[in-house]
Amino acid sequence: MASLLEMSKQDLESLQEESRKAYQAYQAEGLKLDMSRGKPSTEQLDLAVHMLDCVSSSTDVKTQNNIDCRNYGLLDGIPEARQLFADILHIPADQIIIGGNSSLNMMYDTVARAMTHGVYGSEKPWCKYDKIKFLCPAPGYDRHFAICEFFGIEMVNIDMREDGPDMDMIERLVLEDETIKGIWCVPKYSNPQGITYSDEVVRRFANLKPKASDFRIFWDDAYCVHDLYEDRKDHLLNLLTESQKAGNGDIVFLFASTSKISFSGSGISMIAASKNNIEFLRRQIAVQTIGPDKINQLRHVRFYQNADGIHAHMKKHAAIIRPKFHAVLQGLSKHLDGLGVASWTNPNGGYFISLDVLEGCAKRVVQLCKEAGVVMTPAGATYPYGNDPKDQNIRIAPTYPSSAELAKAVEILCIAIKIASVEKILASRACGIVCEAAANAAVSR
Numbered sequence: 274m275a276s277l278l279e280m281s282k283q284d285l286e287s288l289q290e291e292s293r294k295a296y297q298a299y300q301a302e303g304l305k306l307d308m309s310r311g312k313p314s315t316e317q318l319d320l321a322v323h324m325l326d327c328v329s330s331s332t333d334v335k336t337q338n339n340i341d342c343r344n345y346g347l348l349d350g351i352p353e354a355r356q357l358f359a360d361i362l363h364i365p366a367d368q369i370i371i372g373g374n375s376s377l378n379m380m381y382d383t384v385a386r387a388m389t390h391g392v393y394g395s396e397k398p399w400c401k402y403d404k405i406k407f408l409c410p411a412p413g414y415d416r417h418f419a420i421c422e423f424f425g426i427e428m429v430n431i432d433m434r435e436d437g438p439d440m441d442m443i444e445r446l447v448l449e450d451e452t453i454k455g456i457w458c459v460p461k462y463s464n465p466q467g468i469t470y471s472d473e474v475v476r477r478f479a480n481l482k483p484k485a486s487d488f489r490i491f492w493d494d495a496y497c498v499h500d501l502y503e504d505r506k507d508h509l510l511n512l513l514t515e516s517q518k519a520g521n522g523d524i525v526f527l528f529a530s531t532s533k534i535s536f537s538g539s540g541i542s543m544i545a546a547s548k549n550n551i552e553f554l555r556r557q558i559a560v561q562t563i564g565p566d567k568i569n570q571l572r573h574v575r576f577y578q579n580a581d582g583i584h585a586h587m588k589k590h591a592a593i594i595r596p597k598f599h600a601v602l603q604g605l606s607k608h609l610d611g612l613g614v615a616s617w618t619n620p621n622g623g624y625f626i627s628l629d630v631l632e633g634c635a636k637r638v639v640q641l642c643k644e645a646g647v648v649m650t651p652a653g654a655t656y657p658y659g660n661d662p663k664d665q666n667i668r669i670a671p672t673y674p675s676s677a678e679l680a681k682a683v684e685i686l687c688i689a690i691k692i693a694s695v696e697k698i699l700a701s702r703a704c705g706i707v708c709e710a711a712a713n714a715a716v717s718r
């Protein structure tokens with residue numbers, strides 16, 4: 274089909290009629306489909322079910338160095354769990370602290386502690402400033418933005434490019450503005466675009482020269498081992514190493530978890546940073562807890578053994594979710610290729626596909642989907658304050674529904690996109706005619 278933008282009014286109107294009929298037929302089916310949830314399917318969770326057998330009343334619950342995991346202690350986590358993350362992420366084990374079941378929780382706590390007590394090298398806690406800001410590459414992860422909103426931290430949108438965020442803008446802003454204290458980054462298979470930052474982008478992050486000495490990069494490596502294809506794996510340069518090389522080692526807090534490796538609700542999380550930062554954090558965390566859940570850490574290391582075990586496990590995840598990504602991509606291609614009204618990402622890993630529709634149409638598309646029984650992530654959610662300035666971006670989460678459900682949901686999504694696009698094109702042409710007539714009238718007066 275030709276580009277909708279070049280179609281005659283008559284052709285657009287007949288397409289609209291056809292799309293509306295198809296839409297109404299789907300509405301009559303009373304469907305309940307959901308492409309909003311970035312969570313693993315039951316089949317994926319089942320992959321790790323035998324982890325539950327790794328610690329039981331008939332096994333011992335001691336670490337390799339003979340520490341009883343049932344008791345208090347080991348604030349940093351058990352040595353073998355720190356080593357497991359160290360091996361996956363290529364960072365020294367002594368620069369890692371293992372937390373509870375959620376890396377988001379660790380991010381929240383890190384911001385909260387910085388607000389009340391500052392970070393290593395702070396002159397004063399962040400809350401003592403009249404106003405502080407975070408840079409937010411967008412589209413991005415809504416829960417990062419929610420943390421800023423919760424603490425009253427002003428968010429500044431940063432455009433995403435194909436190889437990561439707009440570094441010119443970031444470098445300029447942090448250099449001149451002391452109230453900018455942080456930036457959220459999902460550097461590998463980003464949520465929602467699936468973009469991996471290029472080596473150059475990582476090096477520029479490592480070499481940032483912020484005006485604020487207590488500026489930190491919140492490097493959320495949530496999708497560090499989440500490749501979809503064996504022959505199309507993205508590679509992310511190690512920011513901890515690069516920042517250290519640049520003499521800037523204290524600039525980064527790195528987060529990761531096994532939420533999308535083992536169990537989303539019962540994984541293990543971690544923060545890694547320079548020795549200065551880790552020492553500073555350890556003293557603060559020691560006030561919060563006498564130690565994390567070491568039994569769950571033991572389950573994880575016994576089940577996966579080492580980095581190879583994790584990578585082998587992630588291949589099984591990929592085998593389950595790859596066909597789901599394909600179902601979405603094929604549907605989008607089949608129904609929208611050539612129409613000039615939508616573009617989407619085809620990521621090599623992660624959990625999402627990011628879809629851009631015509632400006633001003635995302636909310637309308639999501640609403641149309643909802644009224645036909647397809648739940649999408651709310652339009653705008655991928656931007657700070659839930660406000661997508663172009664009302665253009667929609668996040669698709671393919672992992673939870675079945676491929677058959679996805680195929681149907683995508684069909685409805687595409688019909689919604691056609692309806693919203695034709696409405697927009699016809700309205701802007703009508704406005705064009707009206708505006709042109711008004712301009713002509715003004716000239717002839």
Ligand SMILES: Cc1ncc(COP(=O)(O)O)c(C=O)c1O
Pocket residue numbers: 311374375376377378414459464493495529530531532537542
């Ligand atoms: C980028 C990103 N970070 C963090 C999380 C949540 O991680 P956790 O379960 O470890 O809190 C998610 C979940 O979707 C995510 O997409």
